[in-house]
Amino acid sequence: MTTASERAGAYWFLQGMRGIFSLPALILITSFVGFTGFASEAGLLLEHAVFMTGIVWALPAMVLLISSILANASLPAAFLTVTLSSIRLLPMVAALIPEIRGRKTSIWVLLFASHFIAVTAWVFTMERIRSVPVDQRLRFFLGFALTLTTTVTAVVAAVFVFVEKLPPIVAGTLFFLTPIYFLTSIWASARDRIAHYAMIAGLLGAPLFHLIAPDFDILYTGIVAGTLAFAFDRLVGRRRKPAADAEETGQGTGAAADEGRDR
Amino acid sequence: MTWESLDTWWWPYLFIIIAGWLATDIWRWLGVLIGNRLADDAPLLIWVRAVATALVAAVIAKLILYPSGALQDFPLALRIGAAIFGFGLFLATGRKPWIGILSAVATLFLGRLLL
Structure with missing residues (x-):
């Protein structure tokens, strides 16, 4: 037996999931095809690229991590480079948390949810969250963010063996998508x-x-x-x-x- | 201790966990601790949001001006020109992101093809 509140919860989680068919999600997926090309060019194995995508989940940080690997940087140096570039996540998360938390959301749930906050989820959520009832916002966010991370990670795995053959002009154009998408969507939202x-x-x-x-x-x-x-x-x-x-x-x-x- | 230091299957994963996962998620966790104390309309939150937006703007500028990978082979003037053209069209046509994105990407692609 399902209560009305459970049904509402499932509804908003699903509404979030549907965001996978939005423009932001589509562009992020395309950008990650570009990233996969970069990772494969750098000599990473398929499983490393997939693992990195799911566990780091911040495109600029991943590009810097691979650049550090290419430069044969030591582990502390790579850590420093990546962590300095990722300080930007702090204000992004701090700005989003008051938007997605419910009236009694536990801090542990928010800590878990925060892993999935990166620019795309930030822009997507900031754009739409005000039309979601306060107590359903976290479900809406998780519905979108979990689906996005899972899909993108799967896409990296699926295209890894093909992207090596991408002509440079196509790979370069794919890389250009990310900044131009951030620029227009943040301005619009x-x-x-x-x-x-x-x-x-x-x-x-x-x-x-x-x-x-x-x-x-x-x-x-x-x-x-x-x-x-x-x-x-x-x-x-x-x-x-x-x-x-x-x-x-x-x-x-x-x-x-x-x-x-x-x- | 570099990526190639240890020839075991688990070393690359440990490398990614430390230099990738910890290096990013510590900021996310701190963000939760700080953001959870902020009221929705606190001036501090408005400032934090302004800093977050400016940070993303800096990432955008760097991705266009100092790219890594295949985009490096595109002339700087073409990258900047395509971005400005796309953004201008986006502003002129009622701020639909897809118009800006499509026109910027098409300009970059065709420009590279012709140059």
Whole structure:
């Protein structure tokens, strides 16, 4: 016998699973075909590439890990490279947790769920989670994230032997999909102006910090550009406040209309 | 202690577990501990979200400007041009991600073919 709440839980888990047929999932799968080509080119075995996909589950970290292996880096050096590049996961997870947790979700469940948070799941969830009832959000997220990780890992295993024969122009184009997909989908799913400010500041800041500190460029860019975006928004918001309330309302409806169109 | 140091079946897995899994998941776990203490509308959360977005923007810029693998063989100007063209079309056509993605990728592919 199933209760109504169990049925609702299954429904939202399934709704999450259906996300495997979404554009973000499709693009991630294609990007991983590109990654598989890179892994095979680097001389990794099929089982290593599959294991890495499931257990690391962060594309930039995996690319850096393989680059370290190729450079014959020591284990501590590889760890350092990968871990420095992955600090970005902290704010991403910290920002997503308040969105997906229910009213009494245990911390252990959240720790388990956090493994499946990477950019695609982040963008997908941020875009859709507000339309899911609060107590079903974790189920919705897990339905999507578990299906995505399982599918992508299976795809890596399935295409590994074929990708070696990919022409370089196709492999290069596949690699290009990921950044362009992140760029457009994050912009489209932005909740507020800060996200757009942060995006622009981050894009411009990256080459700058790459010149100054190539090993920490992503981290520095994130902190500096993110803080600038935050401060800029506060400044603009404060200046707008004394102006007529009508202006504020107009701004609000404009943003809401924007969001409606994007979803 | 490099990838090829030990000639046993389990060494590569241990290498991936330490330099791959631990190196990434410690940040996720810390993120849970911090995020779980934040209220949905805390200013701190808004700042954290801004930093997270800027970090991803930096990853995007690096993937385009300093790529690894097969994308390295594409001219820098073509990579930047294709990204700007795709993003511009995306903004101009009502912000549908697939339009931006398709036009950027097509520009890159055709550009490489013709150059």
